[in-house]
Amino acid sequence: xxxxxxxxxxxQNKTCFILKEEKIIFSSIxxxxxxxxxxxxxxxxxxxxxLVVDKIIGKGATVLAIxxxxxxxxxxxxxxxxxxxANEYHIETTYNTVVPYxxxxxxxxxxxxESSVVEIDNIIDGYNKIIxxxxxxxxx
Numbered sequence: 001x002x003x004x005x006x007x008x009x010x011x012q013n014k015t016c017f018i019l020k021e022e023k024i025i026f027s028s029i030x031x032x033x034x035x036x037x038x039x040x041x042x043x044x045x046x047x048x049x050x051l052v053v054d055k056i057i058g059k060g061a062t063v064l065a066i067x068x069x070x071x072x073x074x075x076x077x078x079x080x081x082x083x084x085x086a087n088e089y090h091i092e093t094t095y096n097t098v099v100p101y102x103x104x105x106x107x108x109x110x111x112x113x114e115s116s117v118v119e120i121d122n123i124i125d126g127y128n129k130i131i132x133x134x135x136x137x138x139x140x
Contacts, residue, residue: 004053004074004094018068019051031105033113033130036064040127045069057082057095058102060113063126066091077102081118088121112137 007017011027016035018026026043028035036052046069053074054061059081065073066089073086078095079102086093102111116133120126 004051005076005096007053008055015055017053018070019053020046020048025050032111033058033060033064033134036061036068037130037134040064040068043068056102058111058114059085059117059120060111060126060130062086062091063117063120063123063130066123067127079114081114085121089123 004017004019007024008014013029014027015031016028017024018039026035026039028038030038035054045067048069049071050069051072051074052065052070055076057065057073057075057078059079062073062082062085066085070091072092072094074094076096077099078093078097079099081101083093083095083098102114103109104111113130113133116129117126120129
């Protein structure tokens with residue numbers, strides 16, 4: 001398998017790449033789940049399976065990757081819950097490290113997006129929870 005993580009060496013500002021048929025069709029410098037949300041809001045669900053390469057994948061990112069039509073995830077770091085969901089949906093996942101959960105940006109607890117979907121197995125319900133959580137976070 002090609003080492004997709006080398007994409008981050010080519011452009012160190014990028015946090016996420018989305019590939020279709022081995023070609024980069026989308027990339028982002030945004031953090032968290034924003035790149036996957038941006039892709040979904042701009043392009044919707046792909047009719048051809050996608051490969052998502054992301055610096056960190058929590059369960060929220062996995063929900064969104066499945067929503068956009070990904071069948072492969074590549075990341076240096078994935079949470080236990082994200083890996084479990086990926087396995088449940090038969091998503092091929094390549095990673096370096098599994099962590100118990102994704103840490104929030106203040107480094108004092110679990111990521112609020114991952115927390116919002118921790119009990120979710122339905123992708124549409126997960127998407128709705130993520131949107132609700134982001135709205136609540138933006139009000140803070």
